[in-house]
Amino acid sequence: MSAVLESRAAGPTLRQKLAARGIDGATLLVLPCVALILGLFIYPFLYGLMLSFEPKDGSLFGNYARFFSDPFLYGTIFKTLRLAFPVTLLNLLIAIPIAFRVRLMRRQRLLTTLLVLPITLGTVLVAEGMLFYFGPQGWFNRAMMAVGLLSTPISVLNGYWGVFISLVLTGFPFTFLLTLSYVTGIDPSLENAAATLGAGPAARFREVFLPLLVPGLAITFCLSFVQAYSVLPSAVLVGDPANATRVISIAAYQAAFEEYDYSMASAIAMIMGAVQLLVVVAVLGCRSLFYRGPAAGAKG
Amino acid sequence: MQKSFLSRLWIFAVWAVIGLFLVNLMGLIASVLTSSFGTRWLGTWLPAGFTTRWYFAAWDEFQLGDVLWVTFQAVGAVVLLSGLLGVPAAYALARREFPAKRAVMLLLLLPLLVPPITYGIPLATVLYKAGLGGTLTGVILANLVPTVPFVVLVMIPFIEQIDPRTEAAARVFGANIFQMFVHVLVPMLMPGVLAALLLVLVRTIGMFELTFLVSGPGSQTLVVALYYAVFASGVRAVQSIDAMAVIYMATTLVWLIVALRFVNPTQIVGRGKRPAA
Numbered sequence: 001m002s003a004v005l006e007s008r009a010a011g012p013t014l015r016q017k018l019a020a021r022g023i024d025g026a027t028l029l030v031l032p033c034v035a036l037i038l039g040l041f042i043y044p045f046l047y048g049l050m051l052s053f054e055p056k057d058g059s060l061f062g063n064y065a066r067f068f069s070d071p072f073l074y075g076t077i078f079k080t081l082r083l084a085f086p087v088t089l090l091n092l093l094i095a096i097p098i099a100f101r102v103r104l105m106r107r108q109r110l111l112t113t114l115l116v117l118p119i120t121l122g123t124v125l126v127a128e129g130m131l132f133y134f135g136p137q138g139w140f141n142r143a144m145m146a147v148g149l150l151s152t153p154i155s156v157l158n159g160y161w162g163v164f165i166s167l168v169l170t171g172f173p174f175t176f177l178l179t180l181s182y183v184t185g186i187d188p189s190l191e192n193a194a195a196t197l198g199a200g201p202a203a204r205f206r207e208v209f210l211p212l213l214v215p216g217l218a219i220t221f222c223l224s225f226v227q228a229y230s231v232l233p234s235a236v237l238v239g240d241p242a243n244a245t246r247v248i249s250i251a252a253y254q255a256a257f258e259e260y261d262y263s264m265a266s267a268i269a270m271i272m273g274a275v276q277l278l279v280v281v282a283v284l285g286c287r288s289l290f291y292r293g294p295a296a297g298a299k300g
Numbered sequence: 301m302q303k304s305f306l307s308r309l310w311i312f313a314v315w316a317v318i319g320l321f322l323v324n325l326m327g328l329i330a331s332v333l334t335s336s337f338g339t340r341w342l343g344t345w346l347p348a349g350f351t352t353r354w355y356f357a358a359w360d361e362f363q364l365g366d367v368l369w370v371t372f373q374a375v376g377a378v379v380l381l382s383g384l385l386g387v388p389a390a391y392a393l394a395r396r397e398f399p400a401k402r403a404v405m406l407l408l409l410l411p412l413l414v415p416p417i418t419y420g421i422p423l424a425t426v427l428y429k430a431g432l433g434g435t436l437t438g439v440i441l442a443n444l445v446p447t448v449p450f451v452v453l454v455m456i457p458f459i460e461q462i463d464p465r466t467e468a469a470a471r472v473f474g475a476n477i478f479q480m481f482v483h484v485l486v487p488m489l490m491p492g493v494l495a496a497l498l499l500v501l502v503r504t505i506g507m508f509e510l511t512f513l514v515s516g517p518g519s520q521t522l523v524v525a526l527y528y529a530v531f532a533s534g535v536r537a538v539q540s541i542d543a544m545a546v547i548y549m550a551t552t553l554v555w556l557i558v559a560l561r562f563v564n565p566t567q568i569v570g571r572g573k574r575p576a577a
Contacts, residue, residue: 024396
């Protein structure tokens, strides 16, 4: 805003100078949007960061010291990672072969639409449905027993596997659609060239597709991981929120809305963000060990 | 070309995984649907009889009329405001080169990369300190954080496709920037705006974390009300919770079907950043 005032004060020359640098009336349209993000995203984040250093006991690092000395609190990091890592990896490993198969289909839209369903339904509804579907009298156990695969109903609810399944159900479509958009972005003529030179399907995947896909897969892994990492509703509804699936977001939520200790809650949110950032940086760091270059082929 | 046994087995395995996933997903949705219409369902494949009374029960028990009205207001305001704030900002970013542009782009990407629950807790703290926690205004403000950057990032490529000479012509004929927007740009951008706002709509109906952290008793949207109903289950009949879940499903699915007429399914997860195709 000060730029505008200055330009009025100094006359048209400064205005023209600013316009030459790309700042004119139209550029200012970006300001409301920037103000919103500064006010509702950056400011709360910094406020939370400051707040986390003002614990109830008055010391600077009191919250962080408490978090890393109490196994009930620092254990949540490992519980979260123990869920988020295997789920993300499994989703990615299933998504790759399926994306390669679907890539060849003409009518992808029906399948992708079906897969979008759980994303729009959200974790709360999936957890609600699981309570019945995977329950002891639910269709899953009934069907398994009718086929003879199970003799007694298995209970996946109220524990690690309940959350695991709910994360696969809501996370797989997300991972798949991202993977599909990367896989379809690779020029098919590259595969044809490799086939002409005598490479079999496995070799084509290993030598041609995989190196081209690694950057995209790393990003897919990060985005899917972030989704699985911040799980809250399913960990509470179909998990064991007091024990096995007490993930870090539950700890943060309880600190804020059950103990009303916003300082501690902010500290946990900051730790949550930091751990996530570490994983993302590590994964993207590994990416740079692989080939980086165009995947779409030369277009002359 | 004759395919080897191994490659056929592989293809079969891939389809089996897709099938397994879809069968379980559909089973899950169907069991919620069946339960919501069932009378008594204990230890059998199907309920003893069918009824619609759970819907009336759910409507009264969970004050669904109020909840739906709150959801409608919150989602409507979020869609409108993110359009009003996001489209002009996208225009500036698409058309002008200015010094801080890269910083602005990074600023807009951040809320999409950090998951809602991480920034939701500090945000809820600030909103509660400002007296907006638990209010509809608070819910709307919180939901704008991911949706406005989303609209901007979806709209930038749409605006870049429009020939800049169209705007120049409008300016030559004496339109000011507001008139140019209303009479020239918005009509040309309508398909893009519609796609972006429908995606915002679907995402906001389903946005659990932010609304959950910020909302109070009078400002719960449908998805948060559903969470509380499941969380406190045992007090109410399972079937009426299922009926509520079906109502929630219906509200999202209607908009999803409308949205899919205008957008590619991958855009729903694409966060507006389309990889080069």
